[in-house]
Amino acid sequence: MGLQLSDLERAAAQSLIAQGPPPKPQPASKQRPPAYNLIAAEDLIVDDSIVTPAMRISGFLPERGVVLLGGRPKCGKSWFAVQTALSVVTGHPLAGYLRVHSPGRCQLWALEDGLPITKDKLLKLLGGLMPDGLADLKVFPELRHPILRGGDAILRQALHDHPAEVIILDSLFKLTGQTRPHDSITQADYDVIDRVRSIATEHQAVAIICMHTKKGCKPGAPIENLMGTTGNTAAADVIAEIARTGYNGKLHVVGRLLPEGEFDLEFAEGPTWGWTIQGKAGENVMGETEADVLAYLAAQGPSKPGTIAAGIRRSFGAVWQALNRLQAKAKVVRQSDRRWRLA
Numbered sequence: 016m017g018l019q020l021s022d023l024e025r026a027a028a029q030s031l032i033a034q035g036p037p038p039k040p041q042p043a044s045k046q047r048p049p050a051y052n053l054i055a056a057e058d059l060i061v062d063d064s065i066v067t068p069a070m071r072i073s074g075f076l077p078e079r080g081v082v083l084l085g086g087r088p089k090c091g092k093s094w095f096a097v098q099t100a101l102s103v104v105t106g107h108p109l110a111g112y113l114r115v116h117s118p119g120r121c122q123l124w125a126l127e128d129g130l131p132i133t134k135d136k137l138l139k140l141l142g143g144l145m146p147d148g149l150a151d152l153k154v155f156p157e158l159r160h161p162i163l164r165g166g167d168a169i170l171r172q173a174l175h176d177h178p179a180e181v182i183i184l185d186s187l188f189k190l191t192g193q194t195r196p197h198d199s200i201t202q203a204d205y206d207v208i209d210r211v212r213s214i215a216t217e218h219q220a221v222a223i224i225c226m227h228t229k230k231g232c233k234p235g236a237p238i239e240n241l242m243g244t245t246g247n248t249a250a251a252d253v254i255a256e257i258a259r260t261g262y263n264g265k266l267h268v269v270g271r272l273l274p275e276g277e278f279d280l281e282f283a284e285g286p287t288w289g290w291t292i293q294g295k296a297g298e299n300v301m302g303e304t305e306a307d308v309l310a311y312l313a314a315q316g317p318s319k320p321g322t323i324a325a326g327i328r329r330s331f332g333a334v335w336q337a338l339n340r341l342q343a344k345a346k347v348v349r350q351s352d353r354r355w356r357l358a
Contacts, residue, residue, distance in 0.1 A: 068252075068272060071181070071221065072102065073114040077272045078180070080252030081212045082223045085241040090259040091282055091290060092225050093128055095266075096183050097136045098289050099223065101330075103181045104148040110280070111333040112292035112302040119180030120151040122173065126189035127225075130156045139288035142331040144324075153177050161192030162207045167214060174218045182215060187226035208250040234258030235277070237267050265296060287332035293340065304329055304337040309346065309357070317356040 059065065068079040076082060076099070086092040095110070102109040106118035125133040133154055155173065160166040174182070184190060190207050208224060215222040232240040237256035253270030257280070264280035277296035283289060294302060307327040312318060315326065324334040338355055341347040348358050 068221075069116070070273065071115065071117050071119070072099070072109050073116065074273060074276050074278075075099075075109065075113055075253070075255065075268055076103075076181070076223070077221055077252060077270075078117065079216070079219065080221055080272065081208060081215060081250065082221065082253040082255060082270075083208070083226060083241050083251045084223055084255045084257070085226045085228045085237065086257035086259070087228055087230075090257050091264065092257050093125075093185055094136060094140075094282075094289050095257060096185050096223065096225055097123065097133065098140060100152055100181070100183055101137075101140060101146075101149075104151040105146045105330075106148065107146070107329055107333060108303050110290045110292040111304040111329075111336055112278070112294070114303060117180075118148060120153075120178060121181040121183065122153050122155060122177065122179040124155045124158060124182070124184045126156070126158055126184070127186050130154070136288075139285075140330070140332060142287060144331060146330065151179075153179070158189065162190045162210050163203070164192065166190065166192075167210050170211075170214055171217070174214070174220070178218070180220050182211075182220055182222040183225075184211065184222060185225040187224050190224070205250050212250065228256060234265060235267055237269055264290070266292065281336075283332075283336060287335045289332060291333070291336040291340075302337065302340075304333050305341055308334060308337045308341065312347065312355065312357050317350060317352075317354040319354050323355070 054062075068077040070076065071078045084092055084096060099109055100121045100123045101107070102113075102115050103119055103121040106115045108114055123133070128136070133156070158166050158169060160169060162170070170182075187204060187207065190211070191203055211222050211224060226241060228240040234240075234256065235258070237254045240256055241254050242251070251270070252272050253268060255266060255268045258265045258267070259280075259282070262282045262284075264282065266278040266280055267275075268277070269275045279293040279296050281291050281293055283291065292302060304327075307329065308323055311323050311326050318326070320334050320338060321331060323329075323338075324331045327334070329337075338347060338349075342349065346358050347355050349355050
């Protein structure tokens with residue numbers, strides 16, 4: 016029996032020898048790289064590829080990012096949005112005042128107005144003219160799915176098929192898929208704005224999102240009125256609010272990319288239509304269109320509005336509004352033959 020045990024022990028020892036030394040312990044799996052990016056301040060300073068976005072429209076619209084355009088229902092923000100679209104594609108000053116530095120292509124998502132109302136606004140704003148650049152404005156009357164449930168893919172496809180530097184989305188509650196607008200911004204709204212920002216960044220564009228301000232809010236505080244008392248403005252680069260009283264109003268603009276500004280507005284309902292900017296609030300500032308009209312009359316003498324508009328390459332509506340403002344300032348006179356001259 017002892018002989019059998021010894022044979023077993025010998026066999027076990029030989030088996031262990033045949034197996035070789037025990038395997039070495041395997042090193043622990045490598046840790047994931049840290050989830051952050053950094054750049055040395057010196058490298059940041061000398062990196063010419065990192066720049067602040069330039070302004071496409073002075074005092075209002077950068078070339079990249081997200082702009083929130085807010086106001087109470089029926090305050091005229093959709094009119095201002097359509098005017099912005101026309102200024103982008105034609106290069107004419109926005110509301111007859113704010114300079115367009117770089118005209119481009121524009122997508123107007125008229126989700127609230129639809130095609131009939133948008134057409135009516137375009138006809139009234141253009142005054143029967145068909146300016147150069149109008150072909151660069153594409154109108155989309157619907158978004159079949161909310162942004163976070165497939166609408167983002169639709170927007171990306173539209174930008175792939177019809178590239179644009181400016182995207183106007185009217186309005187936020189239509190992007191979220193709600194049945195009616197609400198008075199305070201929600202996390203879902205932030206998520207929608209952030210998704211739109213990502214799409215605009217991918218396509219090197221700027222997006223304007225129209226939205227309603229809170230009931231009972233006091234004009235002149237766009238951050239609180241559009242984003243709520245939290246003051247969380249991370250989702251937007253520029254926040255603009257239109258406040259209207261009758262035919263007059265204010266446009267208040269704040270943002271990271273431009274100095275804070277407030278402008279006096281006037282709304283016209285025929286024979287010309289839309290907003291005109293009278294100047295900076297509290298100042299008697301002459302707009303660019305007014306200055307061009309005065310220069311034209313000084314050089315050409317008494318002229319009709321249509322002739323002036325063609326000569327200075329402005330819309331008839333912008334020239335008509337400028338002439339009326341200049342008449343109120345006693346700088347021009349309308350003659351009996353309907354021509355205008357310097358006072």
